[in-house]
Amino acid sequence: MVENRYPEPPRAARAGLQALAQRDPLLATIEPRCGPLPWRRRAGGFPGLLQAICGQQISNQAAAAIWRRLVALPGAITPAGLLALGDEDLRAAGLSRPKIAHARALAEAFASGRLSQAGLAAMADEAAIAAIAGVRGLGRWSGEIYLLFALEREDVFPAGDLALAAALADLRGLASRPREAALRRLAEAWRPWRSLAARLLWHHWRFATGRPSMDDLPLA
Structure with a gap:
C-alpha cells in the first residue's frame, strides 16, 4: 500500500468507483494493490x-x-x-x-x-x-x-494519452498499447464514469512504473 497525500474522492465519485469495480473486475484490483485513489485537481x-x-x-x-x-x-x-x-x-x-x-x-x-x-x-x-x-x-x-x-467532469476519457494506453495494456496483459481509436472504443464500457476509469488507470501506471505525475512534484 502507498500513502495517499491527496484528498479522498468525493462521495459521488466513490459511488462511481464502486459501480466500476462491479462492472470491471480488473479496475477493482487497482486500489487494493496501489492504495487509495489520489484525488488530483488542476487550477481552472x-x-x-x-x-x-x-x-x-x-x-x-x-x-x-x-x-x-x-x-x-x-x-x-x-x-x-x-x-x-x-x-x-x-x-x-x-x-x-x-x-x-x-x-x-x-x-x-x-x-x-x-x-x-x-x-x-x-x-x-x-x-x-x-x-x-x-x-x-x-x-x-x-x-x-x-x-x-479542473472541471471534474465525470465522463471524459483522454484516449490520446499514452500513459492510459500503457496502463490498460499492462493491466490486461495486452501485447501492445491500444491505439487512440481502439482505446476510446474500449472506454465506452465505462460510461458514465470514464473520468474515474482514467484516474484509476493513471494510478495503476504510477504504481507500476514508479513515475511521478506532474501533480506529484512541487510546482512553486
Missing part, C-alpha cells in the same frame, strides 16, 4: 491551461521545473501579465519557441474574452473541448485533461 482558467502547455511532449520533471520558473515571473500566470513579458523572459523560464507562441495565443484568447473560466465551466463537455482545442497549440487531449482535472 488560464493558469490550468497554461500548465498544460508547459507539460506538452516533455517529462513531468522537466515540465515541473519550467512551471516553477514561470510562476516566479511577475504576472506570468495572468493573461495580461504573460502578454507583457518578453520572449527572452519566457525562454529563460524554459519555454521553447513553439510553446511561447502557444502560451501567447492562450493569453490572447482569455484577454479577448473568447475563453473564460466561467464560460468553459458553463459549456457542455464537447463544446468546452472544442473551445479549448480552437486555441493554437491546444488540442482535444488538452481539453479533455482540463475537463477532467
Whole structure:
C-alpha cells in the first residue's frame, strides 16, 4: 500500500468507483494493490491551461521545473501579465519557441474574452473541448485533461494519452498499447464514469512504473 497525500474522492465519485469495480473486475484490483485513489485537481482558467502547455511532449520533471520558473515571473500566470513579458523572459523560464507562441495565443484568447473560466465551466463537455482545442497549440487531449482535472467532469476519457494506453495494456496483459481509436472504443464500457476509469488507470501506471505525475512534484 502507498500513502495517499491527496484528498479522498468525493462521495459521488466513490459511488462511481464502486459501480466500476462491479462492472470491471480488473479496475477493482487497482486500489487494493496501489492504495487509495489520489484525488488530483488542476487550477481552472488560464493558469490550468497554461500548465498544460508547459507539460506538452516533455517529462513531468522537466515540465515541473519550467512551471516553477514561470510562476516566479511577475504576472506570468495572468493573461495580461504573460502578454507583457518578453520572449527572452519566457525562454529563460524554459519555454521553447513553439510553446511561447502557444502560451501567447492562450493569453490572447482569455484577454479577448473568447475563453473564460466561467464560460468553459458553463459549456457542455464537447463544446468546452472544442473551445479549448480552437486555441493554437491546444488540442482535444488538452481539453479533455482540463475537463477532467479542473472541471471534474465525470465522463471524459483522454484516449490520446499514452500513459492510459500503457496502463490498460499492462493491466490486461495486452501485447501492445491500444491505439487512440481502439482505446476510446474500449472506454465506452465505462460510461458514465470514464473520468474515474482514467484516474484509476493513471494510478495503476504510477504504481507500476514508479513515475511521478506532474501533480506529484512541487510546482512553486
